[in-house]
Amino acid sequence: MRPDSDLLWNALKGIVCVYKPAESSVRNLRKTLIWNICKDLSDLDVKLRYPERKLSLHDGSVKELATKEISTILTQNEITDLSVHPNVVGPKYLQDELAVSWSNYLGWNTSGVLIFGLKKGTMAAKFIRENRPTRAYRIKGVFGLATDTGFKDGKVVERSTWKYIRQSHIDRLLSSMQAAHQKKMFESCGVNIQSQLAYDLAVKGPIRPINSKIPIIYGLKCVEYDAPNFVLEVQCINENEQYLTTLIHEIGLKLHSTAHCTAVKCIRHSCFTLDHALLPKHWNLENIVKNLEISTRLLRENEHLTNQDSITLR
Known part of the structure; x- marks a missing residue:
């Protein structure tokens, strides 16, 4: 059974841990992450709405096709519904609709663990940043x-x-x-x-x-x-x-x-290490969803990251 793109879109909320290469900006990595997510979701949606089908072409010549009625040609050939064609409706998921913010900012020459918050996870990213782990x-x-x-x-x-x-x-x-x-x-x-x-x-x-x-x-x-x-x-x-x-x-x-x-x-x-970070080549929808699940479990085990009530570091 194929996963529903709408269900995946609604599930994209939380913290994702990625690896930032050196000599790259956090802003560009954010744009790349959003683009990869929207592209994979749109491709999945196209496969569900517009499955590939082979058209049965008429055996007659072009001259014969020109003399036939259009209704006859349409009944003899299998056609697809162009109203849902991706070139007509465009991508379903747009980059401006996906809210993403970073929790820790790394400089141009710094590589390593980088935390992003997706959709409702932007609030968790904000709390982690303000609690200063x-x-x-x-x-x-x-x-x-x-x-x-x-x-x-x-x-x-x-x-x-x-x-x-x-x-x-x-x-x-x-x-x-x-x-x-x-x-x-x-x-x-x-x-x-x-x-x-x-x-x-x-x-x-x-x-x-x-x-x-x-x-x-x-x-x-x-x-x-x-x-x-x-x-x-x-x-x-x-x-x-x-x-x-x-x-x-x-x-x-x-x-x-x-x-x-x-x-x-x-x-x-904090509790996020290099073992949790996704390399840029693994920034696809499947790995991002798995990483969201791991990050959610880490936040559940370390509630002080988003709810700090002491001046001591834990």
Whole structure:
């Protein structure tokens, strides 16, 4: 039994998790996702309304057909109802009718997990965005070169030595930077770090800053070092692409060298990971419906994503 396009259209509401490639904008990916959904739905609707049928042509010559009555020709040949032909009525599902909004915005050079809300799911995407869950990134950097943009596509403005840098130096620096951010986490909430309240909050776990414009790093470690290349894993909140590339530059300066960023990948957005993300080649109606079901189950298991009632992160 073929699925009904109207039933699928009504079922397209919720959160869909996709993979964003680097050097692509979120707006263009949104348009591509909408276009793929509407195209698949329209093609399915055409197959249901206008099935392919073979016409039985008249055996006579063209001259004989011209002398026959039109009514006779119509009765002798099987014809289709052109009133429902796709070239006459056009596509049933239009791109402007499908509401889609993103929950997390990734920059041009950032790849990884991207969350979209479809139709009624746009409200869930809005709640996730306003509740500001933590995100995890894998950031690649290179010591020895500094660029004017902080990224690999920028103009090289400085060169420096890096051969004396060891992973132990990086780990020590990252530990001190993480401690400084944890202190700033309490200060941004107006809590004295030496008070009992700060202790009670620390027991519950990391806390969310009041100001949504202040980036806070909750975890920072070097997961790979092959000099001069290195890879950092960052767990943070309120960040953006520019902040993460600046972080690589800052690490290079504090190690008495220079560094620039070569790649940024979002590997987790709250409970959504790369395992849940659909690659662009899989953006078809069938996979999107399956992904909606998985995302709905994740939201049901993690209700705090859309209904946050505590300043602690969960």
